[in-house]
Amino acid sequence: MPTSVTARSARLGRALSGPDRLAARTRRRQPGGRPGWTGRPSLAGRRVHETVMALPGVVLFAGLIGVPLVLMVVFSFTDWNGLSGQRLFNGVSNYATAFRDPTLLHAYLVSVIIAVIGAVLLDVAGLALALAVAGASRANFIYRTVLFYPFILSAVAVGFLWNALLGYSGAANSVLHVLGFAPVQFLGTPALALASVTLVSVWQLLGFSVVVMVAGLQAVPGELLDASRVDGATRFQTFRHVTLPMIAPTVTFNSVIVLVFLLRSYDIVVALTGGGPAGATETVAYKIINDGFSQGQLGYGSAQSVLLIVLTALVAFASIGLRRRGRHAGGVR
Amino acid sequence: MDRRDSQRRRVARRAAPLAAMAIAALTAAGCSTGSVGAGSAAAPASAGPVKSATIKVLVNVTPTLTQSFWNQQVHLFEQQYPQVKVTLENQGGQDLNSYFSTLMSSGNAPDVAEGLGGISTLVKDGVLAAFPKESWITSEASWQQQTVNGGIYAPAAGLQAQSLVFYNKEDFAKAGIAAPPTTMAELQSDVTKLKSHGITPFQGGSQFVTGAQLSSLVDPTLFEQDPSWFAHRNADKVTFANSYWKTMLNTYQQWVRGQDFAPGTTSTPYAQSETDFLKGNAAMYVMGSYVTPTIDTTPHSFTAGVFAVPTQDGRPALAVSPTLSYEIMKNSPNSADDVAFVKFMETDTTAVANFLKTDGDYSAVTPPVTYQQSSLSTQVQQIVEGNTTLTPCCTGSGSNSAPQDLSNEVTTQVQALFTGSEGPDQIAGTLDSWWSQQQGGAG
Numbered sequence: 001m002p003t004s005v006t007a008r009s010a011r012l013g014r015a016l017s018g019p020d021r022l023a024a025r026t027r028r029r030q031p032g033g034r035p036g037w038t039g040r041p042s043l044a045g046r047r048v049h050e051t052v053m054a055l056p057g058v059v060l061f062a063g064l065i066g067v068p069l070v071l072m073v074v075f076s077f078t079d080w081n082g083l084s085g086q087r088l089f090n091g092v093s094n095y096a097t098a099f100r101d102p103t104l105l106h107a108y109l110v111s112v113i114i115a116v117i118g119a120v121l122l123d124v125a126g127l128a129l130a131l132a133v134a135g136a137s138r139a140n141f142i143y144r145t146v147l148f149y150p151f152i153l154s155a156v157a158v159g160f161l162w163n164a165l166l167g168y169s170g171a172a173n174s175v176l177h178v179l180g181f182a183p184v185q186f187l188g189t190p191a192l193a194l195a196s197v198t199l200v201s202v203w204q205l206l207g208f209s210v211v212v213m214v215a216g217l218q219a220v221p222g223e224l225l226d227a228s229r230v231d232g233a234t235r236f237q238t239f240r241h242v243t244l245p246m247i248a249p250t251v252t253f254n255s256v257i258v259l260v261f262l263l264r265s266y267d268i269v270v271a272l273t274g275g276g277p278a279g280a281t282e283t284v285a286y287k288i289i290n291d292g293f294s295q296g297q298l299g300y301g302s303a304q305s306v307l308l309i310v311l312t313a314l315v316a317f318a319s320i321g322l323r324r325r326g327r328h329a330g331g332v333r
Numbered sequence: 334m335d336r337r338d339s340q341r342r343r344v345a346r347r348a349a350p351l352a353a354m355a356i357a358a359l360t361a362a363g364c365s366t367g368s369v370g371a372g373s374a375a376a377p378a379s380a381g382p383v384k385s386a387t388i389k390v391l392v393n394v395t396p397t398l399t400q401s402f403w404n405q406q407v408h409l410f411e412q413q414y415p416q417v418k419v420t421l422e423n424q425g426g427q428d429l430n431s432y433f434s435t436l437m438s439s440g441n442a443p444d445v446a447e448g449l450g451g452i453s454t455l456v457k458d459g460v461l462a463a464f465p466k467e468s469w470i471t472s473e474a475s476w477q478q479q480t481v482n483g484g485i486y487a488p489a490a491g492l493q494a495q496s497l498v499f500y501n502k503e504d505f506a507k508a509g510i511a512a513p514p515t516t517m518a519e520l521q522s523d524v525t526k527l528k529s530h531g532i533t534p535f536q537g538g539s540q541f542v543t544g545a546q547l548s549s550l551v552d553p554t555l556f557e558q559d560p561s562w563f564a565h566r567n568a569d570k571v572t573f574a575n576s577y578w579k580t581m582l583n584t585y586q587q588w589v590r591g592q593d594f595a596p597g598t599t600s601t602p603y604a605q606s607e608t609d610f611l612k613g614n615a616a617m618y619v620m621g622s623y624v625t626p627t628i629d630t631t632p633h634s635f636t637a638g639v640f641a642v643p644t645q646d647g648r649p650a651l652a653v654s655p656t657l658s659y660e661i662m663k664n665s666p667n668s669a670d671d672v673a674f675v676k677f678m679e680t681d682t683t684a685v686a687n688f689l690k691t692d693g694d695y696s697a698v699t700p701p702v703t704y705q706q707s708s709l710s711t712q713v714q715q716i717v718e719g720n721t722t723l724t725p726c727c728t729g730s731g732s733n734s735a736p737q738d739l740s741n742e743v744t745t746q747v748q749a750l751f752t753g754s755e756g757p758d759q760i761a762g763t764l765d766s767w768w769s770q771q772q773g774g775a776g
Contacts, residue, residue: 082437082438083438083455083460084458156425163602166600167600167601167602167605168596168597168601169605183596183597185597185599187539188599188751189752190754193600270427274539276539276543276748277748277749277751277752278746278748278752278754280752289431290431290738293428293430293431294428294430294737294741296434296737298434
């Protein structure tokens with residue numbers, strides 16, 4: 001005798017909701033159904049089912065992320081040069097070297113400058129542009145597509161493109177020449193080269209930030225905005241006191257993601273400046289690749305990678321933590 | 334960024350102690366090459382019969398040696414060996430040796446590679462297979478200098494001149510310079526004359542060009558005075574600070590401060606620096622012979638000439654490096670096919686001539702492979718043939734080797750000279766520290 005849905009649910013310690021109950025009834029009444037099959041698997045069965053369904057993803061994650069991560073940590077304690085079969089354990093020697101390496105410290109400084117300035121610019125510019133193109137018109141759809149386009153381009157291609165534009169004999173200086181200005185070494189002086197790398201990175205990621213911000217803006221309930229207007233708020237007041245708090249989690253998400261993107265800047269640096277001039281734009285990722293593969297110090301490069309991952313995780317968790325604290329303090333949901 | 338930058342230097346890094354690289358190999362006269370002796374060479378790659386297989390070849394794609402060029406070269410091979418299929422792989426946007434290291438560490442090694450640097454390190458790490466000592470290799474002028482522990486790992490059928498100065502003949506005439514300089518003092522005098530006539534003396538460039546130009550100015554004198562300078566530096570008998578490096582760094586700083594380089598040096602990539610020189614931006618362009626095809630094929634409004642980088646005391650010397658060389662991986666399952674491929678690429682007259690002409694190189698086999706040369710290319714060959722001292726360049730080879738990444742480090746340091754953040758003393762000191770760190774460096 002099949003048990004009723006209600007009785008079985010009670011045994012499971014919970015009641016089915018209306019739609020669940022309806023679905024269960026429907027399955028039970030289907031012709032040809034297995035005798036005694038109530039249409040709802042046991043908890044154990046569901047767990048097996050969920051595990052099986054998740055397995056491909058877990059295997060992919062373990063294979064593509066987990067295994068390389070573990071190997072990287074293992075290599076970071078060796079003197080492997082990436083070529084020979086010999087990998088001698090050298091303890092924390094690579095980490096000790098990293099903490100004494102002034103060029104690595106400089107690379108961190110460069111990466112942090114690019115990441116922090118870039119993230120702020122992307123938040124501000126991304127939100128501003130999102131406000132402009134958030135509407136549902138066809139024109140806004142086209143604008144969003146155009147803005148997103150650089151994000152799907154190869155970073156190397158972006159770097160080469162901007163190298164052609166910002167090089168000493170590039171298009172930018174040709175325009176300046178026509179306007180009667182002296183040429184500028186956009187990529188030839190340390191400060192300007194760093195600024196160029198930052199702005200080009202921002203240019204490439206801007207489309208991503210805009211799309212994220214548009215999604216956040218579109219999720220703001222229209223009733224809240226309507227209520228704000230009915231209460232006599234100006235557009236700025238509505239934005240400041242309704243829209244901005246509502247999209248704060250989106251801004252946090254955007255900040256964290258672009259921070260992580262920018263902290264691992266490599267391709268654009270290679271194609272735009274080659275880390276120069278005089279190492280002024282060498283980021284941590286650039287140094288990792290350079291030390292690991294060009295200089296045959298894969299163990300040391302791995303140690304630097306571990307440190308970068310730790311830093312990136314700290315930045316991400318700190319950002320999210322600060323956001324949560326702010327949310328609780330401000331009462332924003 | 335132009336990808337010719339570091340790749341070119343990688344080609345250059347396959348440097349050998351080339352004093353013994355017979356000049357006669359560049360002419361029909363030739364010279365006999367001795368035997369390898371009773372060396373303890375590693376077991377050579379099989380030179381047995383070619384079988385049906387696919388081999389993966391890593392090539393160095395540059396603005397002149399394009400993917401299309403390599404496809405044509407492979408097509409020539411596959412016509413002769415239809416049972417062997419060649420899959421080409423190139424370094425993409427990366428430095429060739431770095432990309433090779435990536436492939437090796439990820440277990441995706443190619444079967445054959447073209448133009449790798451750091452051969453002695455690769456041999457030490459057990460990566461490369463030795464070639465069988467066959468006549469096609471022993472007809473190459475530099476084969477004995479290329480051996481490591483008695484094994485032949487990177488036979489080279491070509492030669493690339495590195496320490497050359499291409500110049501604008503009209504600018505020189507305008508400045509009253511009757512003949513190219515042969516000493517550094519004469520070069521300095523010519524720089525002054527050019528400037529006094531409102532002509533910018535040097536065309537510089539960013540990325541690899543910055544370091545390569547200084548190295549080209551240093552190498553002939555440095556190695557003419559001490560052919561084993563790298564070995565002596567490894568033994569701490571010499572330093573950058575007390576060598577011709579420091580002398581040249583001082584001269585360079587003087588030129589930088591005097592604005593003797595065309596403006597924008599540190600933001601002008603290699604290809605653009607070629608273009609700027611050909612537009613007449615500056616009178617001289619320090620570069621290797623690989624720039625010759627570009628000068629020949631790019632319209633320019635002046636007559637281009639070429640001379641060897643002057644030495645300090647005027648004794649003729651020219652820094653050269655082997656080229657058109659291939660390496661075979663020890664773990665390749667198709668060694669017979671690999672050897673057949675390399676042998677074809679280094680002996681087939683059409684394939685060799687294609688390479689030499691496209692890359693601006695010269696045959697280093699006896700008898701030499703010839704091709705239709707331009708006037709400028711012929712001038713370079715005459716310089717090579719006229720120099721009794723051919724020196725190593727770049728990072729040397731064998732026991733006379735620099736750490737693999739010296740070229741990049743020199744570039745970084747010389748750029749600091751241009752940005753004014755460091756002076757010659759600091760740079761020489763940094764290079765010495767860097768060298769020591771590389772010798773005992775981090776794992």
